[in-house]
Amino acid sequence: MLNDLILGFSVAATPVNLFYCLMGSLFGTLVGVLPGVGPVVTIAVLLPATFALEPTSALIMLAGIYYGAQYGGSTTSILLNLPGETSSVVTCLDGHAMARQGRAGPALAVSALGSFFAGCVATLLIALFSPLLGAIAVRFGPADYFSLMVVGLVGAVVLAQGSLLKAVAMIVLGLLLGLVGTDVNSAVSRFDFGLPELADGINFVVLAMGLFGIGEIIVTLERRKDEEGTVIPHGRVWPSLDDTRRSWKPVLRGTALGSLLGLLPGGGTALASFAAYALEKKLSPTPGRFGKGAIEGVAAPESANNAAAQTSFIPLLTLGLPSNAVMALMVGAMMIHGITPGPQIMTARPDLFWGMIASMWIGNLMLVLLNMPMIGLWVRLLRIPYRLLYPAILLFACIGIYSVSNSAFDVGLAAAFGLLGYILVKAAFEPAPLLLGFILGPLMEENLRRAMTMSRGDAAVFLREPVSLGLLLLALLLLAATLLPAVKRGRREVFVE
């Protein structure tokens, strides 16, 4: 592994890759700071800009956007009580309370240092566990893969907010949308409504931009009130001895919990930060301090969301299984650059694999060094009103969608998905499982067909193969767990708090 890491650092530390790592981290922090603009939209918008790059540089930059956003999100939560990202919503509670008590500096420092620590641990975890998981995954047969995707989708449903039934329905809808276009096995063009533009299927950038970019803008415009928060000056930055004594354990626990939740399909940064906050409050001898400026309530969720942002790359890089919407976009980005995500990346493209991992550590270092001196700049950027921001996002989205395949039809299709995204939010359906289903649809069908052909049409093959059976049992267990009253209450509470 040491040799691999050295290879990784030699790739990541080239001037070009360092530059893109920095760009990704900066873009990430920027969108983390700005409420209403998230990593999903940013990655989708910047994707066409990466076409000309080396795949390694492109992926290094895109990954930086995701973890960079976790650093940026806390800044506005603490100083303005405006979460830049959903994963920083809980940070508002104690972070902003600390700011009002004149302790914004230590809150910012602890969240940055906690994030950095979590980032280092998570990078190490990826380096340690990916080769192990990858070695197992290369032996997977089609039946195993199909069952693995079932587990992934079930996990996404179980950990999603809101109604289980609705989340499953969204996955199935996504799977169906994934089937649009020419079937590889029979060359039959399916669900194309006679439109030649649909013969190659729906491009995932179009779907992601429509649902998450255009749809989100409409929702934000509808809900937005004129909130002009007052920025609290952050003052002395370094945490006191008492702050440090109080935070180191929450940082450790947040990192552990976040790393675990990032790994799970459907997990991710928002869930990690909420769960870490709830855990600290439960463990604290003085839970009454929470919400009134307890530094533990900043340290734990901020470490957790950054850890989760990074460990969510493990299932992607080793199994080819995206665990959330951002990872689904990364799959798309890899495929555009001609890389099939999965266990073979590690052996076929070790430079890309280890380079990306090493870049995460470098990116985290850049973020922690850059962020503290640049807080003033980020706060000033926040003064850009949303009414000037959203037309820019829309235009860049249009240009980005068009550039993917030089198709104006795709831009129109994205508008339609934007409308769908708005309707889904209005009807209380989560759009994220739809995107996961969409990405996995063709893969699932392919593996289902192959497994069935190999078993001569005997569906029992999924129960005979030990790996497949184990995975299906795991899926069943996950589903059964949601019926337990304790878990049921937990799912609700985590998101209500």
Place this chain on the structure above:
Amino acid sequence: MSIRNTSDFVSGLVLVATGAAAILAARDYAMGTAFRMGPGYFPVLLGGLLALLGAAISLRALWIDEGNRMGGVAWRPVLLVLGGVLSFALLLSALGLVLASLLALAVSALATHDVRHWEVPVLSAGLSAFSLVVFVYGLGLPFKIWPV
């Protein structure tokens, strides 16, 4: 019998219709057998599943109300944001990047309730110039720039 949650009830029905439509559309594709699945097998499976899930959501809405309400539709952002994107899609090939983005920006910038009218032309002109410089000259994306 009364419907507890109209929003969920209707969305369930829409999903049933979508699932049924998927099955109908897939009837032209060969089903094949479980051994050799045709192009119609998986779509029909999914369409049936979606219809079942939709029915379950509708039925549940008869008894259970999770408190979500559809609320009114914010026509202004819906129409103007989508209008902006659609005008870009429709006009790009005829007008070129600069004019199409000017128009798309002018339409979509009106979608918010706190429009300041003098800002719209400035913003539109600035952003189209910016995207011309960055995307066409900088990144070399193949766009038609002007109508001719």
